[in-house]
Every structure is written in C-alpha cells, then in structure tokens.
Amino acid sequence: MSAQTWFERHAQTLVGSLGRLVQTPLATAMTMAVIAVALVLPLLLTVLLMNLRAATDHWNQAIDISVYMKKTAPPGRSQTVAQALRARADVSAVQFIGADQALAQFRSVSGFGTALDALNDNPLPDTLVVTPTLAASTPAAMQALQKDIAAMADVQTVQVDTQWVTRLQSMMDVLRRVLWLLGALLGLGVMLVIGNTIRLDILNRRAEIEVMKLVGASDGFARRPFLYSGVWYGLGGGLLALILCAVGIGLLTRPVERLAGLYGSQFHLEGVGFTRGAAVLAFAVVLGWVGSWLAATRHIRGIAPT
Numbered sequence: 001m002s003a004q005t006w007f008e009r010h011a012q013t014l015v016g017s018l019g020r021l022v023q024t025p026l027a028t029a030m031t032m033a034v035i036a037v038a039l040v041l042p043l044l045l046t047v048l049l050m051n052l053r054a055a056t057d058h059w060n061q062a063i064d065i066s067v068y069m070k071k072t073a074p075p076g077r078s079q080t081v082a083q084a085l086r087a088r089a090d091v092s093a094v095q096f097i098g099a100d101q102a103l104a105q106f107r108s109v110s111g112f113g114t115a116l117d118a119l120n121d122n123p124l125p126d127t128l129v130v131t132p133t134l135a136a137s138t139p140a141a142m143q144a145l146q147k148d149i150a151a152m153a154d155v156q157t158v159q160v161d162t163q164w165v166t167r168l169q170s171m172m173d174v175l176r177r178v179l180w181l182l183g184a185l186l187g188l189g190v191m192l193v194i195g196n197t198i199r200l201d202i203l204n205r206r207a208e209i210e211v212m213k214l215v216g217a218s219d220g221f222a223r224r225p226f227l228y229s230g231v232w233y234g235l236g237g238g239l240l241a242l243i244l245c246a247v248g249i250g251l252l253t254r255p256v257e258r259l260a261g262l263y264g265s266q267f268h269l270e271g272v273g274f275t276r277g278a279a280v281l282a283f284a285v286v287l288g289w290v291g292s293w294l295a296a297t298r299h300i301r302g303i304a305p306t
Contacts, residue, residue, distance in 0.1 A: 010224070017228035028236070031197050035237025035284065038190050040244040042183040043272070043280060047249060049175055051269055063137055065146060066159040067128040073154035078126035081152055085128065090136035090145055095129040125156060139169070187287055194233050194291035198226050202299045209303050219300050226296040227289060234288020238281040245272055 021028045067085075069078045082094045132145055142160055150158045202209065212222050253269045260267040272280070 013224050014228045014231075017225045018232055020225070021229060021232055028233075031193065031233055032236040032240055034193050035190050035233060035288075036240035036244055038186045038193070039237060039241035039280065039284060040248070042179060042186055043241055043245045044248055045175075045179050045182070046276075047245065047270070047272055049172070049179060053172065054270065063132065063142065063160070065130040065132065065142070065149065066157075067130055067149055067155060068157040068159070069126040069128070070154045070156045071125050073126070077154050078128065081155065082128050084152070085130055085149070088145075090133055090141065091130055092133045093131040095131075097127040097129065099124050099126050187283075190234070190237070190284070190287045191291035191294070194230050194288050195295035197233065198230060198292045198295040199299055201226060201229065202296065202303075206303060209300060213303065219297070222300050222303075223293070223296040226300075227292050230288035230290075230292025230296075231285055232288070233292075234284040234286070235281060237288075238284030241284070242272060242277050242280060 067081070069081070078096060078098075082096050085091050085094045130145075130149065132142060136142070136145060146158050146160050149155060209222050249269055249271055256269050257267070
C-alpha cells in the first residue's frame with residue numbers, strides 16, 4: 001500500500017467518523033459538553049495560578065533588609081559598608097539613613113518632640129536599607145545575604161522578614177500539586193466518558209462490525225472509525241472548554257481590575273494564550289484517542305462473525 005493510499009483511507013475514515021457524529025447532534029453535543037466541563041476546571045485553575053504568580057512576582061522586590069550599625073562605629077564606617085554592599089551583584093540598591101536623619105523623622109511622625117529634647121544624645125544608630133535584586137529575593141538567597149551582612153564589621157543587627165515569602169511560595173507549590181492531581185483525575189474521567197460512549201457506539205454497530213470481519217477485515221480496520229470518533233470528541237470538548245474558560249475570564253476581568261485598582265495596581269487578567277490553548281487541544285485529542293482505543297480494542301476483539 002502506497003503512502004498516498006494510506007493517507008486517503010485515513011482521511012476518508014476521519015471525515016466519515018465526523019459525519020456519523022453530525023447525524024446525532026444532541027448526543028454528540030452532550031458528550032462534548034461533559035468533556036468540556038471536566039477540562040475547564042483545571043484549565044481555569046491553571047490560568048488563575050498563572051495570573052497569581054505574575055501578580056506576586058514583583059512582591060519580592062518589596063523585601064528590604066534593615067541594617068543597624070553599632071553606635072560605637074567610627075565616623076564614615078556606615079558609608080563604607082554601604083559602598084561595599086552596593087558593589088555586590090545580589091544587591092539592587094542601598095539607602096543610607098544617618099542617625100540624625102532617623103531621629104528627625106521619628107520626631108516628626110511620633111509626636112514625642114518634647115520628650116526627645118530631654119535626651120542627652122541620639123539613641124538611634126545609622127541605618128542602611130538594603131534592597132536585594134529580584135534573583136536574590138528567594139528565601140535561601142535572602143538568608144545568605146543576611147548572614148554576609150551580619151558578618152561585616154560594626155554591624156549591630158540585620159533585620160529581614162522572609163517568612164511571608166516562604167509561606168507564599170509554599171502555598172503556590174501546594175496549589176500546583178493540587179492542580180496536577182485534579183488534572184490527572186479529570187483527565188481519567190474524560191477517558192472514561194469517551195470510552196463508554198465508544199462502547200455504546202460499538203454495540204449499536206455490532207452487526208456492521210460482524211459483516212466487516214466476515215469479509216476479512218482486521219480488528220485494526222474495524223477499530224479505526226471509532227478512534228477518529230474519539231479524536232473528534234476530544235477536539236470538540238477541548239474547543240468548548242477553551243470557550244468556557246474565555247467566558248469565565250471575561251466575567252472575572254472587571255471585578256479583578258477593580259480590586260487591583262483599590263490597591264493602586266494596574267494588574268490585568270491574562271487569558272489562556274495561543275500556546276497553552278494549543279496544548280489543551282492536543283491534550284484533549286490524546287485523551288480522546290487513548291479512551292477510544294482502550295474501549296474499541298477491548299470490545300471489537302470480542303466480536304466474532306457468525
């Protein structure tokens with residue numbers, strides 16, 4: 001058999017299987033709708049997780065390390081430490097706040113001006129506010145930077161709060177694992193739905209399959225139309241899932257933007273995108289193919305011509 005003949009036969013079977021599905025539009029639409037519902041939930045969660053990760057990426061830049069110098073440090077030592085920190089590759093910026101400046105700021109915001117005048121000397125030390133780079137904003141990198149700064153001469157205290165970053169990343173990791181588990185379970189559900197639909201289709205066409213085998217058709221030849229039916233089910237369900245996901249994102253866009261605006265953010269929800277949409281369709285087609293192959297192989301093998 002030539003390659004052209006092989007492709008022509010498969011193309012005919014592909015179109016023929018689509019024609020059979022069109023002849024039963026209600027049953028076909030219901031099956032695709034069930035597949036779409038099973039696919040749209042993990043898809044929506046994936047898109048929301050992607051947007052959540054994009055919305056929180058810049059939060060790491062808000063992590064600052066407060067470095068308090070010793071009161072006994074020699075004059076100019078704070079500036080020397082600031083210059084050394086600015087030269088590091090994992091530091092984005094260093095702000096120097098002198099003791100007198102810190103006292104003036106505290107005086108203006110605390111309301112204890114009269115009480116502060118009674119002090120013999122300034123109790124506040126020089127302070128450096130160190131902003132790490134985005135790459136160095138992970139908990140491990142922050143701890144390493146904190147340790148290096150604390151080891152520098154005349155540094156009294158290094159204060160940094162990375163606990164919330166660790167918690168956020170842990171929550172994101174849990175959500176990703178839940179998403180994978182949910183996707184696997186719902187993918188199995190899609191295969192079972194398609195397999196059961198193909199099984200019913202085989203039972204309805206049992207007499208036709210017996211005739212095909214009677215004239216010498218192999219199990220693979222008899223199975224081929226059902227495999228392409230599974231492909232159409234998966235493709236239709238995947239397309240419907242993308243439509244439902246787009247509708248869901250459209251309904252959430254305005255409330256999310258309004259909420260972001262209350263916090264002074266210009267955040268916008270991102271959609272599925274072409275690459276992810278193509279991956280969803282490919283995944284749905286594979287599920288349809290595998291589900292139909294399992295069902296068709298099992299049931300057609302048990303049909304013998306009489």
